[in-house]
Amino acid sequence: MPVQWILLIVLAIAVLGYVLGRRRALTLVDGDARRLHSRPTYYGWNVALYAAVPALLVLLVWLFAQPMIIERSIDRYIPEDAVSEGQTRGMLLNEVRKVASTLNGAVAQDVLTRPEALTLTMDDSARMDALKAAGQAVLTKPVILDAAQQYMRSTHTGSIWLSIVTLALALGLAAFAWRRTGPEFRARNVVEQVMRAILIGCSTIAIMTTVGIVLSLVFESINFFRLYPWQDFFFGTEWTPSFGGGSxxxxxxxxxxxxxxxxxxxxxxxxxxxxxxxxxxxxxxxxxxxxxxxxxxxxxxxxxxxxxxxxxxxxxxxxxxxxxxxxxxxxxxxxxxxxxxxxxxxxxxxxxxxxxxxxxxxxxxxxxxxxxxxxxxxxxxxxxxxxxxxxxxxxxxxxxxxxxxxxxxxxxxxxxxxxxxxxxxxxxxxxxxxxxxxxxxxxxxxxxxxxxxxxxxxxxxxxxxxxxxxxxxxxxxxxxxxxx
The missing domain is CATH 1.10.3720.10 (MetI-like)
Structure with a gap:
């Protein structure tokens, strides 16, 4: 299921949870809101936040971690002798990702089983060119075909489990929050605590993003200075980069x-x-x-x-x-x-x-x-x-x-x-x-x-x-x- 659909379904569950939570709170007191510990709105927000926040956090972490996990598994799947001279494993993995992203849909299934199917005539000339380019890489290195196939399978399996886990978590927590809704339940305190945690999380994201940007620059710069003298970089007066050497x-x-x-x-x-x-x-x-x-x-x-x-x-x-x-x-x-x-x-x-x-x-x-x-x-x-x-x-x-x-x-x-x-x-x-x-x-x-x-x-x-x-x-x- 596409991520957009998962997001929309989770938000729909949260909206429905808000309505049902508010209605349950009023129903338990026969419509007399004065008998509730908190305002009816807080009971609705309690169910909505329980349904949306954990599910969205899982969705975010999953989307961030899944590509790295799949790439590590694909990297172990590729033998050392598959890397050509002058090529790194990172470049080979980029090639695998491009082939996997190009080969999708019904045509992809045909191509994965029969690479010669790339010669078939298609109405979309741009797509045909992309498939031909992918096919040349596949035919030149059969290991790319196997790795791309494994990459597509892992991505498809991960997407299925992402949908199941996220939607089940949203429904389960929404049901849990709805069931514990009652006149004595301190919904306002819970909602305020959750909102405080969200605000702290947003502040932490801003800080960690800055730290991540700085660390990525520092680590990659260290890799650069291992390959190129820092004196020539900071004090050099010539800028003539050449990927063939002699820069x-x-x-x-x-x-x-x-x-x-x-x-x-x-x-x-x-x-x-x-x-x-x-x-x-x-x-x-x-x-x-x-x-x-x-x-x-x-x-x-x-x-x-x-x-x-x-x-x-x-x-x-x-x-x-x-x-x-x-x-x-x-x-x-x-x-x-x-x-x-x-x-x-x-x-x-x-x-x-x-x-x-x-x-x-x-x-x-x-x-x-x-x-x-x-x-x-x-x-x-x-x-x-x-x-x-x-x-x-x-x-x-x-x-x-x-x-x-x-x-x-x-x-x-x-x-x-x-x-x-x-x-x-x-x-x-x-x-x-x-x-x-x-x-x-x-x-x-x-x-x-x-x-x-x-x-x-x-x-x-x-x-x-x-x-x-x-x-x-x-x-x-x-x-x-x-x-x-």
Whole structure:
């Protein structure tokens, strides 16, 4: 049974349990809710939570654990001599998964018994091409056919047992919660405890996800540095990856491009966004503000690919024809300046909206006191309002900086893919995020340094962003101590 159907059935059981639990509680007291320990709604929620929460937890854990268990069993099923020269077991397992995912349905059963059936004519040409590709792998290595067959059987068996266990658990616990529903049952206490556990679980998931991301980056980066010298990675000035060998994987050109483009973006976005926030919060009339703020926030809803196309088609040629070519600084529309300016436009709402909210949250008493002492409106803004709002403004700038460092599409279309160190803003460069995507695109060997370097780049980006957070926290605490 598909996972979607299991999920819908579990939710249906929970809804039915809510109705039946509430009805049973009222029936036992002849409709007089005052005789119940808790409100009737809590009795319904008690049955619904017992039916849904454990079943969904089992479903989640099962879906996470089943692929790993099946892959381990398939890995033991494949003999050592099946791995070709220059191929790893991981690559062979990927091939088995692709064959198993391609061979499904009625056609799959025919193909599993008769590989020559792949030559049959089909109306779906794309599916036929996929089956032919799978058939070539099957015919080249018969062990792949056996492993794919075992993979499909294990997956099918696991899906059946998943359906049985999940639905039986949902029904059983719903019946248990329904049967113990009574006037003296403390349903409210149980529901609140379950909701507290759910909230704690959600917080734990968020924390563990962060820990998992960091650990995965660290472990894969360690594997990379076992294959490639860390001195050449951190201090190398050449980036020329080659899966055939002889790669130069120095990160300094990528780091320079990332910081250069982000600096230009922030140099444009922070003043414009901050001044727009000051105008909207301190000078604009309510009518102008009601129009200007939503108009600026529209920029945050534009997809980054649209910004990239805007940089490629409009801003790049404009800067090339009006500035870089006349001044002899470059002949390409793809440049650091192009990506930086367009990225700056994208970051304006991040700075302006957050800064506007922070400035509006400054107590009016500070403004009144400054004006009462004889300060002008502009002096009050500059010497009272902005310093009081500075911690929040720093947070807005930090958010914009993190957004700029992690941007990819605008850089790909606006700045090009040239990994170099140059001070000319009208030359093409690239960033860390672009190269992470490039190194992980395609069917690459995860045992090669050319692929594992993506994790080292990701770890570097994480440390860079963490450093920005620590620096911003230092500034925030410093100014908070001054005004508290």
């Amino acid at each position: 130069e994987l120095g990160m300094l050109p990528l780091l320079w491009g990332t910081l250069y483009i982000s600096f230009i973006a922030l140099l444009f976005a922070v003043p414009v966004g901050l001044f727009a926030a000051i105008y909207m919060s301190e000078y604009a009339s309510p009518r102008v503000r009601s129009f200007a703020k939503p108009a600026i926030e529209i920029l945050a809803g534009i997809p980054t690919i649209v910004y990239g196309l805007f940089a490629l088609v409009t801003v790049g040629p404009l800067l090339r024809d009006w500035i870089s070519q006349p001044l002899g600084l470059g002949n390409s529309g793809s440049s650091v300046m192009t990506a930086g300016l367009v990225m700056g436009v994208m970051l304006i709402p991040f700075v302006s909206s957050l800064s506007d909210d922070i400035i509006n949250s400054v107590p009016q008493s500070l403004r009144d006191g400054s004006l009462g002492l004889g300060s002008t409106h502009s002096e009050t803004i500059r010497q009272v309002v902005l310093p009081a709002a500075l911690p929040g403004i720093v947070g807005a700038v930090l958010l914009a900086a993190s957004r700029a460092i992690g941007e990819t599409m605008i850089v790909v279309l606006g700045a090009g893919a040239m990994a170099q160190i140059s001070g000319n803003p009208f030359e093409a460069m690239t960033t860390i995020t672009v190269k992470i995507v490039g190194q992980l695109t395609g069917d690459n060997d995860f045992a090669s340094p050319e692929t594992l370097v993506a994790f080292a780049l990701g770890l570097t980006l994480f440390v860079l962003t963490l450093g920005l957070n620590v620096f911003a926290l230092y500034i925030v605490r410093k100014y908070r101590e001054q005004y508290e």
